Amino acid sequence: PKTIGVLALQGGVREHVNMLAALGREARLVRDPADLAAVDGCIIPGGESSVMDKLCRMFELQQPLRDRIQSGMPVFGTCAGLIMLADRIVDGMAGQETLGGLDVTVRRNAFGSQVDSFEADLDVPELGPEPSHAVFIRAPIIESVGPKARTLADVNGRTVAAMQGNLLGISFHPEVTSDTRWHELFCRIVDGITP
Numbered sequence: 001p002k003t004i005g006v007l008a009l010q011g012g013v014r015e016h017v018n019m020l021a022a023l024g025r026e027a028r029l030v031r032d033p034a035d036l037a038a039v040d041g042c043i044i045p046g047g048e049s050s051v052m053d054k055l056c057r058m059f060e061l062q063q064p065l066r067d068r069i070q071s072g073m074p075v076f077g078t079c080a081g082l083i084m085l086a087d088r089i090v091d092g093m094a095g096q097e098t099l100g101g102l103d104v105t106v107r108r109n110a111f112g113s114q115v116d117s118f119e120a121d122l123d124v125p126e127l128g129p130e131p132s133h134a135v136f137i138r139a140p141i142i143e144s145v146g147p148k149a150r151t152l153a154d155v156n157g158r159t160v161a162a163m164q165g166n167l168l169g170i171s172f173h174p175e176v177t178s179d180t181r182w183h184e185l186f187c188r189i190v191d192g193i194t195p
C-alpha cells in the first residue's frame with residue numbers, strides 16, 4: 001500500500017494522523033528529507049504558514065518538497081497547508097515563501113479578525129450530494145484560480161477549495177470534523193484511483 005505522510009514541523013498534525021488512522025492508513029510523520037523520500041503523498045496541515053515556511057527551510061525540506069510536488073507527488077493542504085501550496089500569496093509576511101504548485105492566489109486571514117472562526121455547509125459535487133461541514137479557523141481564501149487549477153467549493157462567492165492534478169488545497173479543517181470524505185478523496189488520489 002502507498003504511504004501517506006503528514007508534514008510534522010508545526011500545526012495540527014495529530015488530527016490528520018487520526019483521520020488517516022480512522023481510514024485504516026498509518027501515517028508517516030515527515031520531519032526531514034529521509035521521511036519525505038519514504039512517502040507517496042503528503043498532507044500539509046493547518047498552523048501558521050509563515051512559521052511553517054521558515055521551518056521547511058530550516059529542516060532542509062523546502063527544495064525536496066518543491067521537487068516532489070513538481071514531479072507529481074499528491075499533496076493535500078489544509079488552511080496554512082493551502083497557503084504553502086499556493087503559487088502566489090497577496091499578503092504574506094515579509095520574506096514569506098510558499099512551496100507552490102497550485103495555480104491559485106491566496107489571501108491570508110481573509111475573513112478578518114472580527115471573524116476568527118466560523119462554520120458553513122459547503123456544496124461540493126466532487127464529494128457527492130451530502131454537504132461538507134467546513135470549520136474555518138483564521139482561514140485564507142483563494143482570491144483567484146489560475147487556468148491550471150479548478151474550483152471545488154466556495155462560500156458566499158469566495159473560493160475555499162481548489163484542485164490541480166494531484167494537488168488539493170482547502171482553506172478549512174475537515175480533520176476536526178467527522179467527515180472523512182476529503183481524506184478519502186486524497187487517499188484515492190495517492191492510490192491512483194481516479195473516478
Ligand code: GLN
Nearest residue numbers: 046047048049079080108
Ligand atoms: N492564518 C494562518 C496562516 O496564515 C492559517 C490558519 C490555519 O491554518 N488555521 O498560516
